[in-house]
Amino acid sequence: MFGKIPGMTFKGNYGQGAGRSVQTSSGAGGGGGGLARGAGVALPILLSGGGFGTVLVVLVLLWLFGGLGGGGQQPAPNQGQHQTQSQGGYNLEHCDQAGAQNEYADCRAAATFESVHDIWSHVLPEQAGLEYREPNMHLFQNSVTTGCGHASSDTGPFYCPRDETAYLDVSFFDQLTQLGGSAGPLAQEYATAHEMGHHIQNIEGTLGLSDYKNPGEDSAAVAIELQADCYAGIWANYAQRQDILEPVTDQQLNEAIQTARAIGDDNIQRRSGGDVDPDAWTHGSSEERSRAFMSGYQTGKMSACDTLNRGVYRD
Ligand SMILES: [Zn+2]
Numbered sequence: 001m002f003g004k005i006p007g008m009t010f011k012g013n014y015g016q017g018a019g020r021s022v023q024t025s026s027g028a029g030g031g032g033g034g035l036a037r038g039a040g041v042a043l044p045i046l047l048s049g050g051g052f053g054t055v056l057v058v059l060v061l062l063w064l065f066g067g068l069g070g071g072g073q074q075p076a077p078n079q080g081q082h083q084t085q086s087q088g089g090y091n092l093e094h095c096d097q098a099g100a101q102n103e104y105a106d107c108r109a110a111a112t113f114e115s116v117h118d119i120w121s122h123v124l125p126e127q128a129g130l131e132y133r134e135p136n137m138h139l140f141q142n143s144v145t146t147g148c149g150h151a152s153s154d155t156g157p158f159y160c161p162r163d164e165t166a167y168l169d170v171s172f173f174d175q176l177t178q179l180g181g182s183a184g185p186l187a188q189e190y191a192t193a194h195e196m197g198h199h200i201q202n203i204e205g206t207l208g209l210s211d212y213k214n215p216g217e218d219s220a221a222v223a224i225e226l227q228a229d230c231y232a233g234i235w236a237n238y239a240q241r242q243d244i245l246e247p248v249t250d251q252q253l254n255e256a257i258q259t260a261r262a263i264g265d266d267n268i269q270r271r272s273g274g275d276v277d278p279d280a281w282t283h284g285s286s287e288e289r290s291r292a293f294m295s296g297y298q299t300g301k302m303s304a305c306d307t308l309n310r311g312v313y314r315d
Contacts, residue, residue: 008102009185009245009252015101015111019092022110023136023165026088027143042148043198043210043224044158045191046179046263047282090141105170105188106139112192112235113137113166119238120200127302127313128204135199136165137192144169157191159198161207166195179271181262184255186248189239190232190293191259197231198224206308217278217285223307225283226292229260230305233296241300253297260293261286 094100095107102108113135121132138144143152147163156175157168172191173183181187201207201224210224236256239245261267264286266276283289295304303313 009189009248010101010108010111010115011243011246013098014244015107015114016098017096018101018110018114019095019107021114021137022092023138024090024092024140025138025144026090026141027145029142042146042151042155042158042160043195043207043228044156045194045283046156046268047212047265088141090139092139102185105173105183108185108188109139109168109170109192110137112189113196115239115244116193116196116199116235118242118244119235120196123234123238123300123302124200124203127315129312129314130203133164133203135159135196136163138165138167140167140169141171142169157195159195159202161198161202164199164202166192166199168192168195176259176262179262180267181259182255184252184259186236186252187255187259190229190236190256193232193235194228196235197228200231201227206310209308212282215280215282217281219282220308221282222284222288226288227305227307229284229289229292230296230307231302233293233298234300234302234305236293236297237300256293257290260290264289 092106092110094104095110097103100107101111117132117134124130124132138146141153143150144167146160146165146167148158148160151158151167153169153171154175155167156172157166159166168191173188176187176191177183198207207224209220211219212221215221236245236248240248263283265281265283266278266285269276269280278285284292292305292307298304301313301315303315306313
C-alpha cells in the first residue's frame with residue numbers, strides 16, 4: 001500500500017498502466033505551430049495571441065493522399081484499437097507503477113483518457129442516442145505531426161478531428177500556471193476531458209461548426225468551446241459517480257474553475273497586454289468557461305450543455 005498522495009484523484013488502482021493505450025513521441029524543439037485551420041480544423045484549448053502559423057498545405061495534401069511522412073502510421077479513426085507507438089525516446093513505462101496516475105501529469109492524462117471511454121460509451125447513447133467510438137490520445141514533447149498539421153507545445157492541448165486524436169504536451173500545465181491557472185489534478189483532467197468533449201462533438205457532427213475565422217462572443221466557435229467545457233464537467237460528474245475518482249474536494253473543484261477562468265479569452269487578452277475585445281473571442285470569457293464546466297459537473301446532462309440550442313438531448 002502506498003500512502004495518500006496529495007492531490008490524489010483516481011481511486012484505487014484505476015488508470016494504472018493507462019499509458020499503454022496512448023501514443024507518445026518527442027519532436028524537435030522550437031519553431032511555431034502550423035495547425036490547419038478551416039475544414040478539418042484542430043481545436044486547441046485556448047488561442048493565445050501569437051504562435052499560430054499558417055496552414056501547412058503540404059501536410060494537408062499528404063493527409064489527403066494517405067499518410068504523413070516519418071514512417072509512422074497515421075492513426076486512423078478506429079473502433080477501439082489503440083496502437084501504442086513510442087518515438088523519440090518518450091514513453092509512458094513509468095505509468096505502470098502503482099499510483100503513477102496520481103503522481104505524474106502524463107499518466108494522469110492517460111488515465112483520464114481511459115476513463116473517457118468508461119463514461120461516454122454509455123452517456124452518449126443514453127442522452128444523445130448516438131453510438132460512441134473511441135478517440136486516440138497522443139502525448140508528445142516539443143512538437144508533433146498530426147492529421148491537422150504540425151504543432152509545437154506552445155499550441156496547448158488540442159483535438160484533431162481528421163485523426164480523431166487529442167494531443168497534449170504536459171508542459172502545457174506550466175504554461176497554464178503562468179496564465180493564472182492551476183495545475184491541480186482536476187484542473188489537469190479538465191483539460192484532457194475538454195479535448196475529449198470535442199471528440200463527442202465530432203461524433204455528433206457539430207464540431208465542424210466551429211470556425212475561428214468568424215469569432216465573437218455569440219459565434220459558433222465560442223458555443224462549441226463552451227459545450228466542450230460543459231462536457232468536461234459531465235465527465236467529472238460521472239467519474240465521481242462511477243467510482244473512477246475519489247470524491248472531488250472543494251479545493252480540486254476550485255482549481256478546475258481557476259483553470260477554466262485562466263483560459264478565458266478576456267483573461268488571455270488582458271494578459272497579453274491588449275484590450276478585452278469580445279468580437280475576437282473564440283473560446284468564451286472566464287466567467288462563461290467556468291460556468292459551462294460547472295453546468296456539466298452539477299447536472300451530468302448533455303441538455304445542460306446545449307449551447308448550440310439543438311434540443312436533441314434526452315434527460
Ligand atoms: Zn476546445
